[in-house]
Amino acid sequence: MPSSPPTTTPAEASKPLFWGVDVGGTNIKFGLVDDSGKTLHFDHIPTQESEGPQAAVDRTAAVLAKVQRDLGFSNADVPMIGLGTPGSMDIPRGYLLDPPNLPHWWNFPIRDAFAQATQRPVAFINDANAAAYGEFWVGTGQRQDSMVLLTLGTGVGGGVVVADELIDGANSFGGECGHLIVDPSPTARLCVWGGGRGQLEAYASASAVVDRTRERLTAGGTSSLSGLLGGSNSELSAKAVYLAAEQGDAMALEIVDETAFWLGIGITSIVHVIDPGLVVLGGAMDFGGETSPVGQRFLEGIRKEFHARTFAHVAKGTEIGFASLGGDAGYLGSAGFARKVYSKRMP
Amino acid sequence: MPSSPPTTTPAEASKPLFWGVDVGGTNIKFGLVDDSGKTLHFDHIPTQESEGPQAAVDRTAAVLAKVQRDLGFSNADVPMIGLGTPGSMDIPRGYLLDPPNLPHWWNFPIRDAFAQATQRPVAFINDANAAAYGEFWVGTGQRQDSMVLLTLGTGVGGGVVVADELIDGANSFGGECGHLIVDPSPTARLCVWGGGRGQLEAYASASAVVDRTRERLTAGGTSSLSGLLGGSNSELSAKAVYLAAEQGDAMALEIVDETAFWLGIGITSIVHVIDPGLVVLGGAMDFGGETSPVGQRFLEGIRKEFHARTFAHVAKGTEIGFASLGGDAGYLGSAGFARKVYSKRMP
Incomplete structure (x- = not known):
């Protein structure tokens, strides 16, 4: 039985924070996660796959911006976003290739589209790898x-x-x-x-x-x-x-x-x-x-x-x-991966 | 057809140098390798397995010291030694466990024995992994x-x-x-x-x-x-x-x-x-x-x-x-692994 991941409040969160986004064929899940792996906010929106990737990217970016603002955080508090998607993908180029459950999204530069829409660097990751990293960071691993x-x-x-x-x-x-x-x-x-x-x-x-x-x-x-x-x-x-x-x-x-x-x-x-x-x-x-x-x-x-x-x-x-994290592993791992990439870039 | 690995001379070698030692059931191969993967000296001695590991360690250390001296190098020129052995082994503890082709060497702390005999830190590695690292460093990889x-x-x-x-x-x-x-x-x-x-x-x-x-x-x-x-x-x-x-x-x-x-x-x-x-x-x-x-x-x-x-x-x-390296992959990879461990330890 997966347990709920640990949570925290905006006042008690340890910065920096990271968005973890987990794109699926049906829903896009997203969580705002603090530096110690605690979740401040979690929600999802429908993927609406057939409308294509740019529409979903824009809708997601708008929701993230609103939540962030409502919680009282600026982009400086949330310096990087982790984005997990189903494969196939080309990670170095930031492309979705031909994921079977996202047929209208093939050959789309989703990493850069998301970075453009959110005005933040995006760490791009396979969704199953994100789940593994989530379990590794704050779950069974x-x-x-x-x-x-x-x-x-x-x-x-x-x-x-x-x-x-x-x-x-x-x-x-x-x-x-x-x-x-x-x-x-x-x-x-x-x-x-x-x-x-x-x-x-x-x-x-x-x-x-x-x-x-x-x-x-x-x-x-x-x-x-x-x-x-x-x-x-x-x-x-x-x-x-x-x-x-x-x-x-x-x-x-x-x-x-x-x-x-x-x-x-x-x-x-x-x-x-x-x-x-x-x-x-x-x-x-x-x-x-x-x-x-x-x-x-x-x-x-x-x-x-x-x-x-x-x-x-x-x-x-x-x-x-x-x-131990059930369906939360994906967004947690995407956030954790962003945290890892971010910490490597820091001097 | 494996090709001979590149060689260099004592005068032209780029320092630091590293010994790569490749222990097998029949022979112990060893090469002195420079920082760019070129071999200055290569030879082997019989393992004489049944005499036990300490005797082989001592004989090997004596040969390495002599070759090094003859070529005009001090221990400061050769700051680390890579040691590859057959498994099974416990790498963190530096032990041979029960390698089938070294039956008289079981449960022996070979890494520390070798470090003691050579008065140098030893990077300990599985022999097949050493061969892989050799091909990766200077061979097909x-x-x-x-x-x-x-x-x-x-x-x-x-x-x-x-x-x-x-x-x-x-x-x-x-x-x-x-x-x-x-x-x-x-x-x-x-x-x-x-x-x-x-x-x-x-x-x-x-x-x-x-x-x-x-x-x-x-x-x-x-x-x-x-x-x-x-x-x-x-x-x-x-x-x-x-x-x-x-x-x-x-x-x-x-x-x-x-x-x-x-x-x-x-x-x-x-x-x-x-x-x-x-x-x-x-x-x-x-x-x-x-x-x-x-x-x-x-x-x-x-x-x-x-x-x-x-x-x-x-x-x-x-x-x-x-x-591409044939039987040289093991000592080259052991030396390359020592080089890698050494470079990580440097400030």
Whole structure:
């Protein structure tokens, strides 16, 4: 269960402050965050994707300016803005390339447009990397040196922090762990994005959980979930699988265990490349999270598979757990990233 | 074909200088390297593993002192020493843990013993990471920001450099890419180290090439390699497979292509975690390297599999090629790492 991030008041905030903006296909979330990671203000506006990026940039900039003014702060108090967006993107050039959930925003210089509209320098970051940095700064990854976040939702996103630095990658593709290969066979599951087979997200995303459950039901498996088979996709959901598992439904528990197996494979590969010491699971699909017996079984299944495939001292020195910031990780991480970029620029 | 590293003379060397020491199970290699990566002196002594680590440390320190004196340099000219050893190791504590090829050296505080014997601070580094840093500093990775080296030999080693920094890892296990999972099935090939299945090195090491060839021959496949089947392991080698492939032997070419397939899978996973922009293949098993048609076919096979499994802009922005320093990468990287640590400590 994600906890609310710590908050503070305008009078008690430690300056400088940073805006963290988290652009999604449906909403744009934004928070004003102080130098110690406490939130002064949080809200969201609809993305209105089809109106194009400039309109959304202008609306967001207007709201940020108003909130800032209402709280009694000037641009000098808020010297930099962190902007997280879905990929694909070209971080050095500040461009959105072709993000699937923002089809009217392709090939748009969003960083500079946002800097122009807000009259502030903008630190540009991938949204999943922002979430990872948020967990690293003020969430589960606090007091760590390195960390990987895997977000389990429609797909599997990821972000990698090593020695306090986010890994953007040479092609702005760092941390896209959902696309690592867990099954090389020519009949492996197809990826959500359709272009390939065998990627982690074809096995461990919420969509994959639904697909795998539907396949078992269609093949005649018995389960309390059978009643959802005739319905639309939204009735047979990862949440429904979790709830059935909580009631002891055998097929649902098998699906949970299978998902853990595939995450164990993927996490083994991640750890054997960068050995981060901590792997955190975030996103909507957590099978109840750490307070649920099913969530605990899920975590234990992942650990078991990983431990069977790594060395004893690596198993002992690697924590696997749930994220703590929920949907707030994105704006917090964008703000934290702006803070980091800003502090590097200062003499 | 690895080229010889650039050299210089004592009179023309740019100071400070750094010793790079590369400890292996058979030999200890050492080179005196100047600030621009040029080698003034290179040699090796036998490891004499069974005499234990302190004896080897003392012999090495004596040789370094003599060479340094003979060349006319003082300890002030050579302010730091880079020491690369095989894992497992505990880098923060400076210990060798239980390296398989140094069985009499387990649980030894080699960094401090070496510092004591040489009267110099020692920068301690994993040998595969050292090789990666060597290629990054003065080899194939020059002018890059990030790089991954995979060394194909008895096993598959690796080293990861991101944004000019080596990734040691939380458990001194960073860059152990040979252990990432390429085949999750319960019947996947067993690893060289015996503890698990499906790791990259069970498919793409020289040992795996030999094993896979032997299995095909035993199963009745016809090949010019059949004559080597009755012989000892050393007759049926990865080199023999390469030579048969050069003659157009169909089975040998299939083995080359299969090896490329598995490396393509592994490299896809590596790239989708850290997106390094450059992946370099080093080690003894290169199927002739870049000057050989078989080596080129090997590279093309790897690229083809990777390109089929990644996004167009990532494929375009990721180079895959051969390393250039051969067996010199280790001492050069150890020296380069010492140089890096030293420059960070300077005001």
